[in-house]
Amino acid sequence: MIGDEQARGSRASFLTALVLALLFISALNRGAALGENPPELDQEQARGWVADMKDSQRGPFKRLRWFCADGEILPPDPHGCADHGGGRQHGEWSEETQALRQAGYELATVLASLNIQEFLSRADFASALKQMILERYLVAADDGWIYRRARFYRGALQAQDEDASGRALLLALLDRREWCADSFLVLREAVRSLPHGRWQGPLTEARSLAASIEARDEGFADLRAKLHGTPGPEDAQLVRDYALHLGQLELLVDYERLVVMLQDVYRPIKLREGLESLAAKAADPGLAAILRAEATLLDGDGGDGGAAERFAAVARAMVALRRDFEAFATAEDRLAALDLSLDLEAEAYGLTAELLRIRATANRAEQLVWLGQASQALYGMGLLGSRELDALRVSLAGLDAEWVALTTYREALGYQERASDWAARSLHYYFSQDVERFAQIEPLAERYAQERLRASPLALHAAVCEALLSDADRTLGLSHWLAGQAVSSGLRGLNPGLARGVLRVHPAGKPLSALESEGIHVLAATTSDLPPVAGILTLGMGNSLSHVQLLARNLGIPNAAVDQALLPSLAALNGQRVVLAVSPGGRVRLERDGPRWDALFAPQEQAPKDFLIPADTGKLELGVTELVPLGHLVADDAGRVAGPKACNLGELKAAFPEAVSEGLVIPFGVYAQILERPVRPGGPSMREFLRQGYALARGMRDGQARQKAEAELLAEARSWFESLELGPEFTERLRAAMEQRFGPDGSYGVFVRSDTNVEDLPGFTGAGLNKTVPNVVGFDKVLEAIRKVWASPFSERAYGWRQAHMQDPSGLFVSVLIQQTVPVDKSGVLVTTDIHGGRQGRISVAVNEGLGGAVDGQLAEELCLEPATGQSVFLAPAAEPFKRVALPTGDLDKLPCAGGMVLTQAEEQILCELAESAPRRFRDLHGQNGEALPADMEFGFLNGRLALFQIRPFVTSEKARRNAFLLSMDKELTALDSARVNMRGTP
Numbered sequence: 001m002i003g004d005e006q007a008r009g010s011r012a013s014f015l016t017a018l019v020l021a022l023l024f025i026s027a028l029n030r031g032a033a034l035g036e037n038p039p040e041l042d043q044e045q046a047r048g049w050v051a052d053m054k055d056s057q058r059g060p061f062k063r064l065r066w067f068c069a070d071g072e073i074l075p076p077d078p079h080g081c082a083d084h085g086g087g088r089q090h091g092e093w094s095e096e097t098q099a100l101r102q103a104g105y106e107l108a109t110v111l112a113s114l115n116i117q118e119f120l121s122r123a124d125f126a127s128a129l130k131q132m133i134l135e136r137y138l139v140a141a142d143d144g145w146i147y148r149r150a151r152f153y154r155g156a157l158q159a160q161d162e163d164a165s166g167r168a169l170l171l172a173l174l175d176r177r178e179w180c181a182d183s184f185l186v187l188r189e190a191v192r193s194l195p196h197g198r199w200q201g202p203l204t205e206a207r208s209l210a211a212s213i214e215a216r217d218e219g220f221a222d223l224r225a226k227l228h229g230t231p232g233p234e235d236a237q238l239v240r241d242y243a244l245h246l247g248q249l250e251l252l253v254d255y256e257r258l259v260v261m262l263q264d265v266y267r268p269i270k271l272r273e274g275l276e277s278l279a280a281k282a283a284d285p286g287l288a289a290i291l292r293a294e295a296t297l298l299d300g301d302g303g304d305g306g307a308a309e310r311f312a313a314v315a316r317a318m319v320a321l322r323r324d325f326e327a328f329a330t331a332e333d334r335l336a337a338l339d340l341s342l343d344l345e346a347e348a349y350g351l352t353a354e355l356l357r358i359r360a361t362a363n364r365a366e367q368l369v370w371l372g373q374a375s376q377a378l379y380g381m382g383l384l385g386s387r388e389l390d391a392l393r394v395s396l397a398g399l400d401a402e403w404v405a406l407t408t409y410r411e412a413l414g415y416q417e418r419a420s421d422w423a424a425r426s427l428h429y430y431f432s433q434d435v436e437r438f439a440q441i442e443p444l445a446e447r448y449a450q451e452r453l454r455a456s457p458l459a460l461h462a463a464v465c466e467a468l469l470s471d472a473d474r475t476l477g478l479s480h481w482l483a484g485q486a487v488s489s490g491l492r493g494l495n496p497g498l499a500r501g502v503l504r505v506h507p508a509g510k511p512l513s514a515l516e517s518e519g520i521h522v523l524a525a526t527t528s529d530l531p532p533v534a535g536i537l538t539l540g541m542g543n544s545l546s547h548v549q550l551l552a553r554n555l556g557i558p559n560a561a562v563d564q565a566l567l568p569s570l571a572a573l574n575g576q577r578v579v580l581a582v583s584p585g586g587r588v589r590l591e592r593d594g595p596r597w598d599a600l601f602a603p604q605e606q607a608p609k610d611f612l613i614p615a616d617t618g619k620l621e622l623g624v625t626e627l628v629p630l631g632h633l634v635a636d637d638a639g640r641v642a643g644p645k646a647c648n649l650g651e652l653k654a655a656f657p658e659a660v661s662e663g664l665v666i667p668f669g670v671y672a673q674i675l676e677r678p679v680r681p682g683g684p685s686m687r688e689f690l691r692q693g694y695a696l697a698r699g700m701r702d703g704q705a706r707q708k709a710e711a712e713l714l715a716e717a718r719s720w721f722e723s724l725e726l727g728p729e730f731t732e733r734l735r736a737a738m739e740q741r742f743g744p745d746g747s748y749g750v751f752v753r754s755d756t757n758v759e760d761l762p763g764f765t766g767a768g769l770n771k772t773v774p775n776v777v778g779f780d781k782v783l784e785a786i787r788k789v790w791a792s793p794f795s796e797r798a799y800g801w802r803q804a805h806m807q808d809p810s811g812l813f814v815s816v817l818i819q820q821t822v823p824v825d826k827s828g829v830l831v832t833t834d835i836h837g838g839r840q841g842r843i844s845v846a847v848n849e850g851l852g853g854a855v856d857g858q859l860a861e862e863l864c865l866e867p868a869t870g871q872s873v874f875l876a877p878a879a880e881p882f883k884r885v886a887l888p889t890g891d892l893d894k895l896p897c898a899g900g901m902v903l904t905q906a907e908e909q910i911l912c913e914l915a916e917s918a919p920r921r922f923r924d925l926h927g928q929n930g931e932a933l934p935a936d937m938e939f940g941f942l943n944g945r946l947a948l949f950q951i952r953p954f955v956t957s958e959k960a961r962r963n964a965f966l967l968s969m970d971k972e973l974t975a976l977d978s979a980r981v982n983m984r985g986t987p
Helices: 004-020 043-055 095-102 116-121 125-141 159-174 177-182 184-193 203-216 218-229 235-245 249-265 271-281 285-295 307-323 331-361 364-381 386-395 406-416 418-439 443-454 458-476 547-555 564-571 644-655 668-675 686-698 703-722 728-742 779-794 796-803 905-921 958-962 964-968 971-977
Strands: 061-068 087-093 403-405 480-482 485-487 491-495 497-505 520-523 535-539 559-562 577-582 588-592 663-666 750-756 772-776 814-820 826-831 843-849 861-866 871-876 882-886 892-896 935-942 945-953 980-982
Touching: 043 095, 087 095, 116 125, 116 159, 125 184, 125 203, 125 418, 125 443, 159 177, 159 184, 159 331, 177 184, 184 331, 184 418, 203 218, 203 249, 218 235, 235 249, 249 331, 271 285, 271 307, 271 331, 285 307, 307 331, 307 364, 331 364, 331 458, 364 386, 364 406, 364 418, 364 458, 386 406, 386 418, 386 871, 403 406, 406 418, 406 458, 406 980, 418 443, 418 458, 418 871, 443 458, 480 564, 491 577, 491 588, 497 535, 497 564, 497 964, 535 564, 559 564, 559 577, 577 964, 644 663, 644 750, 644 814, 644 945, 663 728, 668 686, 668 814, 686 703, 703 779, 703 796, 728 779, 750 779, 772 779, 772 882, 779 796, 779 814, 826 905, 843 905, 861 905, 905 935, 905 945
Parallel strands: 480 588, 497 520, 520 535, 535 559
Antiparallel strands: 061 087, 403 980, 480 485, 491 559, 497 577, 577 588, 663 814, 750 772, 750 814, 826 843, 826 935, 843 861, 861 871, 882 892, 935 945
């Protein structure tokens, strides 16, 4: 075996090589600024270049050069830039590297060549910084990445200069106080990643090296699995023992290198010294006192306190360092605080293994305390905000008695389970755009967020949460089921339903247009253009009030959120036939299909469809062809003159006149006139063409032939409508009506919205199926938008969703709602019932900054509001990095979100008042017996003033809610009311 001195030398050599790998190329300040359009690059070619760099002895450059202060670039002779005012020697980019950087990929950055002031003056410096962080992650995780064979390229690098330049950059960032406050997570990750004279515990590097060893030594597989799944301080000795007794001679250097890395991960850290030093520098006496108090519990050798006491002290110190970060007067002191915070994080991760080892002897109350402390540590890292931390603390507040109702216990744990999603949302908000970009050339970049979460105190939080949920579920015989295994956490039912089909796992970023309609699909996120499917599993919680989620709830399509940790289990089922069941109470069961399920899916066991869209053509008043002002319509006009969207909105305008903008409606009668036009000269009318085409397809026995015929029919219909000549008579009538209603052409924008007679009905919402063209400015563009709206019901997606509940597709008629743009600064969806927990007196809200993000499935702020008390229950933070805003010239632009809380307390109160008054002021929100019915409303706020865009019935699948098998999954829930749990007992 290699001795300790040789091991340290090996470590130093390796670390030097790793640092040198980051110094190869020239200045970062040539990247494209935000708003510029970098040149297009063939993605396959770009990925090929990156792969070639990994195998090249010179990595991302072609040769060494001196880069002189006066701009000269000289060959690498000993005197270099001596006569040119000095300079630095490093690698010169290859042509491929230059092309990648010109295309906006900030790879191969030399910090020593960076003009820091120019860099920070770039509009996109934050994006460039994040890409630098991602590059260093890839170097650590992928055995050097593009520097894999170039790490020992002599003469290219000066590690001391790189450290100094990295430190100078971090100090310059720390002087930007406002940016640091808004981007604490990014700042802290930059301190973790950028060289500045501080060595980080190489956990990611250790895992990468373990994977490399396993690829050459199959016997190492079990140890590699332990390092990835249940790491601990004993791992270094286990690797050393393996190398001594079972290792391969040619891998001895790598075994020992891994031992050194693992020892570094779990090395004792001089935390007490660091805390006392910072306490002396803190301007706030209160912070200084906290740091000194925690220092007494933490010393470099581990101290006399147990793991639980040390973890508590670490968590409190991490909270203090973030909360009072500005109490350190100088950038140097703030950098020292972040360095210490990273040391505390490493200590917390090391203590995680010890706490999990002793978890079996800890009682429930003690483990709940660990959950709170892990949340504090996540806050200290920037993965949770103060709002999330407070919410998690409050959820545990009622569990300090000796005996607690099991309902309270399980509800609190279910709420704690949200912490994983919230932490992932934080990384999504700050890094998703740049991860997505980098993944175009290196798919491994997509693992960045997962690695950060896995190597954080979230590992402890998730493990304890799962164990306690298992404890609660065992008491009642409850659990989720995944491929025959009981699962207590990581699954959450969103929409009840029952389906069977082939499971398909779809990687993030791949197009979803070709999804099998009979498949059960695992998606990175639900998207607004999701085609019809049998079942949905979404990674992460997503947005429960998006159009797709509301449509799935309406049609009884089972939908569940699944944690990333369960993805390997799902991947093992990829391509197999499965059954997905989600109960009304939120229990989830995903099992391999087989004969035992046949009886459940037998025709006699399947209830009829919840609702067959009637398409009552006898009700239509197609003789009405005059354009109708929105305020002239009432709910009774729905299905006669125009669609329910416009008619309900007309009624809403009467009830809330200041909240609904002006609008103009093109009635069904105009569309009917259009249908009578010939498809082509001498051909049948479009109405007859569609009727014949639908009948022909319906008569085909072969499913593939029928789908092909339908697709061709729909494509021809779309093309016909999109190229339609509207005629001078209609055009002039519309021009005059719009000028009268909205003002001079070009002085306003409008949303041009589809509104058919087969949506927003008591049993079918059709949410998001047809087209809305946003913020159209200019009459000619309005005409173009009308054509697109008339064509949109003939998309394959809209047809597929609709036809599952419609007997005669030729009964569809389209009206068009032209509504004046309200440039709201936030928008969302309000449902006048609690869709999350079913509690009486609560309403559900999802809202994002900008226009339309919540309905399109963005990661929205989600709340449950209680109008009677004014209380707000926080469910999820908004996490979209960009918002859509209306431009005065038309269309939408994407601008960065401000972040943080979206709705103000005053706006929450307005929504509560709206929910309470809507049944009184909107007469269609009542059932046959006069009871108030839940509604789904789309709203916005402009400078605190309410705007309303839509109201419709909130429709759920009665078939799913009454299914005997799904109800049987919830039968144990009835025992919750009387059950109690001893918090001093051991689970």
